[in-house]
Amino acid sequence: MTKRPVLVVLFDGVQSLDVTGPVEVFSAAGHFTADADADAYPIRTASLDGAPVRTASGLRLTPDTPLAGTEVEHTLLVPGGEGTRAPDPRLVDWLREHAPRARRLLSVCTGALLLAEAGLLDGRRATTHWAHCDRLARRHPAVDVDPDPIFVRDGRIATSAGVTAGIDLALSLVEEDHGREVALAVARVLVVFLRRPGNQAQFSAQLAAQTARREPLREVQRWISEHPEGDLSVEALAARARLSPRHFARAFRIETGMTPGRYVERIRLEHARRLLEDSRDGVEEISRACGYGTPEAMRRAFVRTLGAAPAEYRRRFRGHVSAHTESP
Template sequence: MTERRVVVVGYDAAELLDIACITTSLGVANLHGVKPAYHVRLASPGGHPITCGTGLTLLAQETLERVAGPLDTLIVSGGIGHLAAADNGVIVAHVRRLARESRRIASVCTGASILAASGLLDGRRATTHWRWAPSLASRYPKVAFDPEPIFIRDGEMCTAAGVTSALDLTLAFVEEDHGAGVARSVARNLVTYLQRPGNQAQMSMFTSAPPPANELVKQVVDHVTGHLDADLTAATLAAQAGVSERHLTRLFLKNLGQSPGRFVRQARTEAAAHLLTSTTLPMAAVATRCGFGTVETLRQAFIARYGIPPSQYRATQSSTGARQI
């Protein structure tokens, strides 16, 4: 193999970031001298320029209908034009054709709708942008859409979540093709985190929503995130807030969509994930600092949230320069 042929499928109102995260990451990998190098091309129906959802125009390098395999990787971008693209028989037919000639097939964000329309995701578990997951699950009932993970790999088929998760997916491809060292170097050049595990939740409690509008809930949330090793039972939190446990639960469900107990567990688990990847603290110390009490309790919570034990998470996700604190 002299080069790895990668084709990114674009269309009108595709998302520019979906495309750029892929092409830039692979381009940076080439600058690191990977062998075989990636030969990346953007293909569009008719080879026409595509106007991205943000209004910028991209010139396609290939005519989708004329692209021929074998390909190393076929990647379908997402974007606000994904439903029109999924209803476009030409796009769907040629994606289906090229998938048969590709070693690896992937979609980013709502590009999963085009793979689903082609039948390539039937009977498979897949992810997409969390906002679109319910409607795509209804539109394509043969696909098991999971809105939680950053990306999912099912054999040769890979689906990534919203927008910048294309970085995570592409870095995973670089690591698979050329090793962790190269992937880490690419990530450093991109000034991005290497790398969020595929099963990490798309939405973190630290980034998913603005502070709750209800002042009492905000005060309780602030207390929880600042005192993870304290007694944070619903009864204790309610007593501190001066309300009944039932009333506090109602407020949490209304403002955060989850009970106080579930919020506490999520906060502790995400804090533990941060400590595991950024420090060399022993597992028992991480469990204690985050309020789990025992390593086994931490392990159970971690598996429930991320699908892997904390030891595996640390082994694969620890950043360089982790510190003892």
Template structure:
């Protein structure tokens, strides 16, 4: 016979992001409806137990005050939202999060909820992620945390952090897979009409979506040139000649406007284009490597590992599985 339900507490606060809460609660509820045994007993908790207004203007009523919650728990999840800074400064909330984390099998955050975990000292010495727009702030304020803004979610020991907003859905589906296996996680994803889940090491934001085109005309022209000539020699001297400037000036421009070197930029664009070809075509790796300007499949593999933390073959398997529904 299955044991008692897995106790899950989601921590909310004023100006929390509604999706940070709902993505977790609805994914676990879907698993319950599909036969998770033992299932998940979900509770929303706040410091005072009063209804609170999410940043979208919708008001939620928690089940309990945090001081009414005691362990053992299976999972505690701290939501993110615009109120994360005030929450991270609330010592009552931090003390309850510390206490419940000690009595939980796993501790997690969604989006800027990582700020609360960091303020509670639960991320010290750990690798963690958060919404890409807040990663630099988190890293600056909490230097003991190794902040990686790229992955959708990260597990370090029994502490999980996830990126912005809907990555909470990916994290919750990963919980279902850990607890009940891939079949139930797949069924829950299908019920939610979403992917089975995007791998945690998938990038939060592609270079092509991370911001508007560079304002500097030469840099903008060069990024367009790179995208159109991926299979050709795109070494720094070639790009400098294309722009009619010195390699030193080219490097300064890329650092000032793209925050990286020309070589790293080209490698990243090639890796992201390779990812799209892996997910959307059945081209062999050798053909993808040639088309993207990698000298060999091994060079492609190494660039892919550096950028996505997963080999090309595994990336293709995941996306093929998703495309098959």
């Protein structure tokens, strides 16, 4: 089996989950490969001087080796965290010199800022935590910053959004290297979604909206998410919340930041996208499962929001996946 060593850069103020999330994915993957090679992704951690670092949450991490003299064999992972606000110039210099040697260069969260400081993202498309995209764009105008995706692949360089997005990125790489079944097995062990494409939004529809303060409205939000195929008219939802339609619509908008109709539209579209990506169901079946009623209604929603009909969206998605099936 081809081994793909992973070198993880550590520094004071690093976000611990940026490190441990991808490491857990790579570590678990070996147990599910064809020959169950637990060392499919040999992992090393390194800090500037080889000394322990304190994470942003106060945990101490002890690296395996100092960065000086450490060779990048395959994958270099650069996490983010508070330590990226005023990075040690020696770290930036090390990245500038050594990161170009990596066959795969990955950043998690604000680790993209370190790559940008080293000039490694100039002329490339990249993302980072949504709260730091403006900062990345202002400080590094040569970087094409996309604030929406969970992760972005641009050649051998991949940048991911905030914190847990590093898990999504790592899972996508495991899928490239060893196939969907291995990646899915890892996702199940870690109890996370297997999000294959980087073009998913950083926020799900539920996260994009505020959570209502009152329990009846929160229950309605849960109901919508769990029953996209149901009767989600204002009248039906108001009855579930035991409010008049007018009072419900007003309260829902005030507490969630969007109208009930807009929330339902986002939930249904997100559910339809996932079914197109992860199932073999036909467009007509998916349109019923997502509450659109007819394929034409779903087509109009997709064209209006995504600029592509459902069949075209599925074709593009599969093209995106197949474009990355060759292992580096």
